[in-house]
Structures are given as structure tokens and as C-alpha cells.
Amino acid sequence: MWLGKFLDFEEDIKYLRTKIKEELFDNIKKSKLTPLEFTIIESIFNSKKLSGYDLINNLNKHFAGTWKAQSGTVYPILSKLKKNGFLNIEHIKSAIGPIKKVYSLTEVGEELLKVKVNKNFQDQLNFIENFLVELTSIYIRSFSKEYQGKKIEEVHKSIKDVFENVKNRI
Numbered sequence: 001m002w003l004g005k006f007l008d009f010e011e012d013i014k015y016l017r018t019k020i021k022e023e024l025f026d027n028i029k030k031s032k033l034t035p036l037e038f039t040i041i042e043s044i045f046n047s048k049k050l051s052g053y054d055l056i057n058n059l060n061k062h063f064a065g066t067w068k069a070q071s072g073t074v075y076p077i078l079s080k081l082k083k084n085g086f087l088n089i090e091h092i093k094s095a096i097g098p099i100k101k102v103y104s105l106t107e108v109g110e111e112l113l114k115v116k117v118n119k120n121f122q123d124q125l126n127f128i129e130n131f132l133v134e135l136t137s138i139y140i141r142s143f144s145k146e147y148q149g150k151k152i153e154e155v156h157k158s159i160k161d162v163f164e165n166v167k168n169r170i
Contacts, residue, residue, distance in 0.1 A: 037077055041086060041105065041113050049090070049104045052078060078103060085109070132159065 033041070043058045044050050050058065052075055059069035081087045086109035090102045105113065117124075136159075140151045 036073075037081060038113075038116075040074070040077055040081065041109060042117075044087070044103050045105055045110060045113055049102045051100050051102050053100075055103065081109075086112075 039059070039062065040055065043055060043062065047054070047058065052071065055078070056069045056071065056074050059074065063069065078087065082089055082103075086106060088104045088106055090104065091099050092102050094100050136155045140148050140155065143151050
């Protein structure tokens with residue numbers, strides 16, 4: 001009978017935390033990701049579920065011509081992320097073709113992504129700001145002095161448009 005007595009859950013909570021932690025992180029085999037692996041995880045997170053083909057298209061949009069995602073690069077990474085506990089794979093019958101693999105994040109993959117993004121969000125914004133300053137400085141100085149004023153105005157408009165697009169997409 002528990003009447004008239006405070007119940008101490010401290011040890012029980014410690015035990016459950018340890019057990020949950022073990023179960024949750026048991027399948028995570030890797031503690032570091034490359035920037036491309038992390039970008040793939042972000043892309044899948046933002047789409048909820050994604051086929052390899054659709055992921056490649058997303059990556060090509062993301063990299064905007066600076067790098068071309070190809071199946072020979074992406075599919076081995078997907079296999080590795082699955083093996084390391086970050087992804088689930090679902091086999092779905094396509095209405096017009098063969099069965100396709102659709103990737104989604106595991107619960108722990110999703111939680112790790114959220115923690116990492118939350119922890120580094122401001123640093124990443126600072127990085128983007130510094131990158132924009134460096135890139136635009138080089139771009140503007142690549143023109144003769146007589147055109148630099150005009151290019152600065154164009155850059156201001158372009159950056160304003162970019163940030164307006166960002167606001168509209170979130």
C-alpha cells in the first residue's frame with residue numbers, strides 16, 4: 001500500500017533513461033557525418049519520404065549547378081545511412097513501373113538532425129553571411145571601377161530577392 005508515503009522514482013527514472021537511450025541509439029553505428037550525408041538527411045527530413053530518384057533531383061536543385069548529384073554517389077550513401085541507423089526504407093509499388101525504395105528518417109535520425117540544427121543554427125547563419133560578403137566582394141571587384149557601383153546595386157537587389165524567397169519558402 002502506498003498511502004502516506006512519498007514514492008522515490010529517481011532510480012527508476014535513471015534506469016528507464018538508460019534503457020531508452022540504449023534502445024534508441026542501439027542502431028546508430030556512426031557518430032560523424034560528411035556534409036553531403038547531412039544534406040541528404042536534411043532533404044529527406046524536409047520531404048518526409050523520398051525515393052532515391054527524387055532525392056537526386058532535390059540535391060541538384062539544392063546545389064544549383066555547383067555540383068551534380070548522381071546515382072553512383074547518392075545510392076551508396078543511402079545504403080550507408082540505412083546501415084548506420086539513420087534511415088528507414090519502405091518498398092512501394094509504383095503505378096507505372098517496378099517497386100521503388102522510399103527513404104525516411106528513423107526516429108533517432110530525425111532527433112539527431114533537430115538537435116544538430118538547433119545547436120548550430122546561428123553559426124550556420126553567420127557562415128552564410130560571411131560567404132555572401134566574400135562572394136559578392138570578389139564578384140564586384142571583378143568588374144572595372146566604372147561598373148562596380150552598378151554591380152553593387154544589382155547585388156543588393158539580388159540578395160534582397162534571395163531573402164524574400166527564403167521568407168516565402170519557410
